[in-house]
Amino acid sequence: xxxxxxxxxxxxxxxxxxxxxxxxxxxxxxxxxxxxxxxxxxxxxxxxxxxxxxxxxxxxxxxxxxxxxxxxx
Numbered sequence: 001x002x003x004x005x006x007x008x009x010x011x012x013x014x015x016x017x018x019x020x021x022x023x024x025x026x027x028x029x030x031x032x033x034x035x036x037x038x039x040x041x042x043x044x045x046x047x048x049x050x051x052x053x054x055x056x057x058x059x060x061x062x063x064x065x066x067x068x069x070x071x072x073x
Contacts (some may be wrong), residue, residue, distance in 0.1 A: 016070075025066070026064040027062065031055060031062070032059065034055060035055055035056060038055065039052055048059060
């Protein structure tokens with residue numbers, strides 16, 4: 001009989017509810033929609049451009065973290 005050791009990373013992943021990961025996907029999709037609107041507005045407003053840049057960085061970090069929590073198999 002072979003004993004399997006569980007890494008700390010696997011333990012954390014097992015503790016994350018699926019609903020949490022689904023929420024991250026919904027937040028990411030919402031940010032994507034806001035970014036689309038801001039992209040159009042940024043042509044006319046420097047402030048909209050700055051907000052677009054900030055939210056793009058936040059969305060990128062969110063997507064990266066979500067990918068680490070639930071990597072594609």
